[in-house]
Amino acid sequence: MAAITHKALKSTGRIFANLAIVRGKYLKQTPRRFSSFPQEAVAIQYRQHGDPVKVLFWSEVQLRKPEQGEVMIKMLAAPINPIDIYMIRGTYPLKTELPHTAGIEGVAEVIEVGEDVSALKKGDWVIPAKGGLGTWCTHSVCAAEDLTSVSRKIPLLSAATLAMSPCVAYRMLTDFADLKEGDYIIQNGANSSVGQAVIQIAAARGIRTINIVRHMPADDRRIKYLQDIGGTHVLTEEFLRSGQMKEFMTSLGRPTPSLALNGVGGPSATEMLRYLAPGSNVVTYGGMSTQPVIIPSGKLIFKDLHFHGIWMMDWNQKHYADSKQKRQMYDELVDLSVQKKLRPPFCELVPISDFCEAVEIAVAPFKSAKQIFVMDQELLKKLNETKMMQSDNVIREEVEKDML
Amino acid sequence: MAAITHKALKSTGRIFANLAIVRGKYLKQTPRRFSSFPQEAVAIQYRQHGDPVKVLFWSEVQLRKPEQGEVMIKMLAAPINPIDIYMIRGTYPLKTELPHTAGIEGVAEVIEVGEDVSALKKGDWVIPAKGGLGTWCTHSVCAAEDLTSVSRKIPLLSAATLAMSPCVAYRMLTDFADLKEGDYIIQNGANSSVGQAVIQIAAARGIRTINIVRHMPADDRRIKYLQDIGGTHVLTEEFLRSGQMKEFMTSLGRPTPSLALNGVGGPSATEMLRYLAPGSNVVTYGGMSTQPVIIPSGKLIFKDLHFHGIWMMDWNQKHYADSKQKRQMYDELVDLSVQKKLRPPFCELVPISDFCEAVEIAVAPFKSAKQIFVMDQELLKKLNETKMMQSDNVIREEVEKDML
CATH class of the missing domain: 3.90.180.10 (Medium-chain alcohol dehydrogenases, catalytic domain)
Known part of the structure; x- marks a missing residue:
């Protein structure tokens, strides 16, 4: 590049x-x-x-x-x-x-x-x-x-x-799926700064979020905080890998998530793929685990999943300060910030x-x-x-x- | 699904x-x-x-x-x-x-x-x-x-x-990149029936192909056959993984491939990613190696690669016999077959x-x-x-x- x-x-x-x-x-x-x-x-x-x-x-x-x-x-x-x-x-x-x-x-x-x-x-x-x-x-x-x-x-x-994490979150929620109120998305690394922005922007738009966090001693409080800022469901990676996850997802009913946001890579990303609707998009913005994104071929062929990445610096290079898309993004983010929703x-x-x-x-x-x-x-x-x-x-x- | x-x-x-x-x-x-x-x-x-x-x-x-x-x-x-x-x-x-x-x-x-x-x-x-x-x-x-x-x-x-492999090849060459005469694509599993169809349809459209085949005793003849039906370059997986591959790709000059077709998965797919232009699309139609597609996060984030799959049966379900897209596809494939170009x-x-x-x-x-x-x-x-x-x-x- x-x-x-x-x-x-x-x-x-x-x-x-x-x-x-x-x-x-x-x-x-x-x-x-x-x-x-x-x-x-x-x-x-x-x-x-x-x-x-x-x-x-x-x-x-x-x-x-x-x-x-x-x-x-x-x-x-x-x-x-x-x-x-x-x-x-x-x-x-x-x-x-x-x-x-x-x-x-x-x-x-x-x-x-x-x-x-x-x-x-x-x-x-x-x-x-x-x-x-x-x-x-x-x-x-x-x-x-x-x-x-x-x-x-x-x-x-x-x-x-404002210039990085909320913009990455905004673009991922805007450019890769036609999300409507009540729709679900799923993300890992939910307590990263991008993850927190995703939760809040999604909540403001009426989008429901399934948030996966790393297991940590302070789990309960971490989970409570992410719920407080609007996370619909907050689950640990341990739960994601467990047999209970399927039951949990079934209990949510329709619609199943049509967008997955990946900041971790490795098994955390692969596990999320199970719970996506056919034709969903998966957007990678980070690789905290330092492991690659691993996709069983069937998820591409038979489930028609699509995988993309987002690099905010590259997006910024391609969109000048006064571009309509950039202005819209900042207007929404500033508005949410002023309202304390972000x-x-x-x-x-x-x-x-x-x-x-x-x-x-x-x-x-x-x-x-x-x-x-x-x-x-x-x-x-x-x-x-x-x-x-x-x-x-x-x-x-x-x-x-x-x-x- | x-x-x-x-x-x-x-x-x-x-x-x-x-x-x-x-x-x-x-x-x-x-x-x-x-x-x-x-x-x-x-x-x-x-x-x-x-x-x-x-x-x-x-x-x-x-x-x-x-x-x-x-x-x-x-x-x-x-x-x-x-x-x-x-x-x-x-x-x-x-x-x-x-x-x-x-x-x-x-x-x-x-x-x-x-x-x-x-x-x-x-x-x-x-x-x-x-x-x-x-x-x-x-x-x-x-x-x-x-x-x-x-x-x-x-x-x-x-x-x-006609109903499967040539259709898969046609869709992959048509739906995922805006290819112009002289452009390069790269594919692995090039001697599969899909791979052979890709070579021929691409050649008929003036698209140049870099074809990766598994190393086999009969290599030379296999390579010659794929060249005879229009494969621009035919290389083994061994060569793909070697230091010479980079030199070879540099020698081709611009444009670098903007589309990769993957029927194999595993390291064969991952290696191809090195040689794609930023923003390229990678389409998976098979997983002959039975290994998943493994993508370093940087290839998604910084190289802006996009990964998709194609399932012909699903495409057919979504496009009735008389749809314009289907008719165009069969017209081109039949035409090429009659001309012995496919x-x-x-x-x-x-x-x-x-x-x-x-x-x-x-x-x-x-x-x-x-x-x-x-x-x-x-x-x-x-x-x-x-x-x-x-x-x-x-x-x-x-x-x-x-x-x-």
């Missing part, structure tokens, strides 16, 4: 050329307070691929005024996405020029606009429109076309986590200066919360202390304290 | 009720010579599923006059298809009422027409329009809508083998009285020729002796004698 290469990838590298670098070490210092038009930024970068804890470094970056078609943005919050880890390790198919600023997700505020930029204005909230933007920084100058504006009505953490996944807020510890937590197995960098210390304090936090991520209040 | 059940399946069982049965034994006797309107037929049937050699029996069947919407047909020739073996064993998803007459393929002549039948007339050549007709017989009375007429210009053996697969002609030996040969591994029952002894003699044989199956003359 042709590697995704576009202007943003190159320009990101360019912005951060000629840097003062403190290699292999992160500084606990607070980024300097900037005036309304900052001269310098901080960025978490890497010059070579490898273990994130070893190759990431803290950079102080000279900023320049945005030129034609460009804007200057102030990053507000940026999560650690699993893709970030793969990209830093160099095992992801999206390759960028080095040095590169890490981070594919996040929300920023436009603080300066170059000439000929009509789609964005000062004060707009923006999220990356494509892959490779480099969001683990305090400020950046980038092409306006590499950004998509989102409503400021959306909770901050929803905005920070909540951000479990998350833990950390200052960007703690990037090494945060990355260590992110790469550990069985992590339960997404690490989100909050760039401004005052904002971080406010998010962690005020009611804003409650309305942003009420789940955190209710469940997270003693569960995570 | 709802089992395919239709009138034909039930009526076939009914026609042959109350029979004189010689169980577990086949008679070497010649079927009685019938008048122009026969009273009796011979059919190879089974009352229970199991080893074909044990459960098949020779039946003498009372024929009745065709009623409204029915015709009486005289079978001319009917092959042993691998599906027949699975159906007799009871391992095929298409279930029929028992007792059942074996055989899903073949060509017959209409010899009597009931009331309200306008689509068929006496003397027409017909092939089964759906599954489960029961073609291993000398005569049968069945619903006209379960038959599709084919031109009598077509060679007899082409007509007898030859029947290697075959061996046998009297229906030899059904037990023929079945034994058909179930043996590494068989090289399709067993075809010819119902009329005079026709069989003529086919085996005259020039008609040459024009029907010239390959037999050229290659088969010392190869098979």
